């Protein structure tokens with residue numbers, strides 16, 4: 001477990017710098033140095049007057065189960081949103097009318113967000129989850145379109161800390 | 170005196186109170202509220218309001234689902250894979266895992282480029298798909314998610330259905346008014362749920378997902 005700072009909330013009151021026993025909070029990036037943070041210490045969290053710091057666990061619990069019918073129905077709606085997003089992107093790209101372009105851009109963003117949300121609720125909420133791991137492996141094990149960035153997927157599998165996950169999902 | 174509730178944000182138009190801030194006197198009957206009046210919170214049209222009935226239990230449609238073999242992952246289209254990766258990128262960014270966020274982003278871009286070929290169409294096609302989602306997709310999905318007591322899925326469906334209604338209402342208005350609909354108006358999208366707002370006075374929180382409005386982004390005309 002280590003502390004993270006939400007820089008949008010941090011008011012630079014510096015109390016976390018005074019209390020941290022390892023100096024992990026005093027960095028130039030605005031972020032806390034995870035490698036120096038003592039597991040579960042949380043002194044800075046209690047000290048921060050702006051509630052800008054929180055703890056992230058190193059391992060996560062198995063995620064909620066999704067039934068196959070729920071998955072299916074969410075994904076079929078998601079596919080419709082993806083289609084709407086693609087049509088909007090096409091209009092945005094091909095119109096000369098700046099007002100229509102603006103509207104199409106908005107439709108594109110909005111539909112993409114809805115698609116993302118539906119897919120995420122079909123069992124892909126947590127990046128470190130078993131389902132995401134299976135998804136990444138499947139990308140490697142099946143035919144992918146030309147130019148597939150295999151090394152990106154391999155790197156993700158290597159660094160996502162998937163071994164820390166409770167595997168009972 | 171009757172009351173009408175905005176199906177998108179829950180704002181209640183009470184005939185007894187009217188909407189004096191927009192020139193609708195107390196006591197104004199719903200049918201006398203001008204057609205160009207909009208929900209003061211979210212901008213929805215009159216058509217998006219429904220009357221509050223004491224007994225408004227509608228017959229629940231029968232749930233009939235054919236169980237199919239689970240094979241959903243390999244059935245994801247490139248567009249869906251792209252959306253999945255772009256959401257996972259956000260999930261990593263929230264945990265300040267910036268390298269992972271960037272990698273998922275690269276995957277999202279790759280699959281988006283592969284999927285964009287299928288996209289030709291017009292606004293009309295978008296509203297047709299949106300109507301279909303509202304008429305059957307959400308109805309079906311809501312029943313299934315309720316049946317499975319899937320809290321998170323129900324939440325996503327509630328938000329998505331509201332946003333879809335708003336988009337379709339905007340498309341209907343745009344069809345009639347064309348570019349004048351957006352004349353001298355700002356256009357915003359909620360970064361979290363996709364809620365779209367046309368106007369000048371952004372609500373304090375998103376009427377759909379309730380995020381504070383610093384996460385509602387203006388999309389400028391280019």
Ligand code: SF4
Nearest residue numbers: 010011013014016048
């Ligand atoms: S104590 Fe809180 S507000 Fe002050 S510098 Fe640390 S994180 Fe920022």
Ligand code: SF4
Nearest residue numbers: 020037038041042044
């Ligand atoms: S949790 Fe403790 S060790 Fe970690 S940054 Fe905060 S004060 Fe320092």
Ligand SMILES: [Zn+2]
Nearest residue numbers: 175178208211
């Ligand atoms: Zn409303």
Ligand SMILES: [Zn+2]
Nearest residue numbers: 359362375378
């Ligand atoms: Zn929102």
